[in-house]
Amino acid sequence: MGTFHHGKHELHGITVVVDTDGPDLFVGRCDDILDDRVVLRDVDVHRDGAHELSRAAYLERAAQWGVFKTHERLVLDRARVTSIRRLGEL
Amino acid sequence: MMYSPLMVNPMREELVAAGFLELTTEHEVAGWPGKAEGTALLVINSVCGCAAGMARPGVRAALNEGGDGPDHLATVFAGVDREATAAARALMPQVPPSSPSMALFKDGELVHFVPRHRIEGRTAEDVAQDLRAAFAEHCA
Numbered sequence: 031m032g033t034f035h036h037g038k039h040e041l042h043g044i045t046v047v048v049d050t051d052g053p054d055l056f057v058g059r060c061d062d063i064l065d066d067r068v069v070l071r072d073v074d075v076h077r078d079g080a081h082e083l084s085r086a087a088y089l090e091r092a093a094q095w096g097v098f099k100t101h102e103r104l105v106l107d108r109a110r111v112t113s114i115r116r117l118g119e120l
Numbered sequence: 121m122m123y124s125p126l127m128v129n130p131m132r133e134e135l136v137a138a139g140f141l142e143l144t145t146e147h148e149v150a151g152w153p154g155k156a157e158g159t160a161l162l163v164i165n166s167v168c169g170c171a172a173g174m175a176r177p178g179v180r181a182a183l184n185e186g187g188d189g190p191d192h193l194a195t196v197f198a199g200v201d202r203e204a205t206a207a208a209r210a211l212m213p214q215v216p217p218s219s220p221s222m223a224l225f226k227d228g229e230l231v232h233f234v235p236r237h238r239i240e241g242r243t244a245e246d247v248a249q250d251l252r253a254a255f256a257e258h259c260a
Contacts, residue, residue, distance in 0.1 A: 043168065045237035096216040096235040118237040 039063040045096070045117040046070070047089065050110045053078040055085060057097045057117060058104065068106040068114065072099040093120040123167050123199050132197060134176040135163060138183055140195045149207035154192030156228045159259045161190040161251075162208060166198045166219035171239040175220040178239070178247025185252055188259040190224065224254050231258045 041060040048056040048068060058073030074097035076088045083091065096117075136142055140163065143149045154160025163179055183189055196204040198219035209217055212230045220239060224232040232254040239247055 043171075044240050093237075095214075095233065096218045096237060098216045116237070116241060118240050118242070 041114065041116075047092070047113075047115045047117050047120065048106060048111055049113045049115075050106070051112055052110065053080075055088070056104065056106065057092050058099070058101070060114070061103070063108070063114065065108065067108050068111055070104045070106065071102065073101040073104045074099055075101070075104075089120060093117060125200060128165075128167060128197060128200050131165060131167065131176065132195075135165060135179065135193075135195045138180045138193070140193045143194050143196050143204045143208065144201045146203045146207040149196070149204050149211075152192070152194055154190075154194055154225060155211055158191035158227065160192035160194065160225045162211070162223045162225065163193075163195040164198050164205065164208060164219045164221045164223075165195050166236075168220060168236070171220050171236050174242060174244045174247055175222070175239050177244035178242075179222065179251065181244055181248035182251035182255065185248070187252070188255050190255065190259055222251065224251075224258055226258050 039060065039062050042062060044060050046058065046060045048070065055076040056070060056073055058070035061069040061071050076085055078085060081088060132142060141152070143152055149155070154162065163175070165176070196208045198205045212223055212233070215223070215230070215233055218235040221236055222234040223230055234247070234250055238250070
């Protein structure tokens with residue numbers, strides 16, 4: 031159930047986990063999903079090998095508490111996105 | 121984003137009518153007994169349509185069920201009462217800011233938290249069940 035803002039993707043306003051074909055995993059509020067890009071707000075990033083927590087531990091913590099945002103807004107290349115999941119369903 | 125108080129009054133009233141004390145200043149949060157004693161539910165209210173629209177009815181349904189419930193009920197409104205919201209969030213610094221959200225305290229300790237992403241896409245009854253389970257565990 032999204033917010034049904036006109037012209038936005040159905041995940042608009044929903045907190046999502048965006049996986050990519052690289053080391054980065056993003057958790058943030060979906061603003062829109064377009065053919066060529068994914069726009070997120072209030073985002074945190076987990077980078078394999080550079081974070082204090084493993085990806086699994088990071089996701090477990092995020093699912094329980096949420097994340098502290100480190101970016102107000104990020105635009106991701108849709109071609110590099112491998113999955114988009116609702117954080118609330120992890 | 122800051123919202124007009126006039127716009128959010130009906131959203132405030134949904135919780136006030138259910139017995140919640142509105143905390144609109146840092147001073148009021150500091151003086152709220154629930155932050156230190158007994159069991160206390162603090163709801164961070166918000167305008168967000170996708171989640172808050174289920175959060176408020178969910179909270180009300182959980183409290184209307186009867187049975188064990190918190191000793192204290194209070195709410196702050198994110199995006200409107202900025203000072204009070206910051207003070208409320210300072211009671212649980214380990215938790216990322218999230219609105220709407222719900223925090224259950226026992227003798228000043230955070231014992232259960234429902235972040236926004238656990239409300240998004242769920243029904244009011246789902247939210248109520250989550251809270252009822254927390255009340256049964258911590259407020260008995």
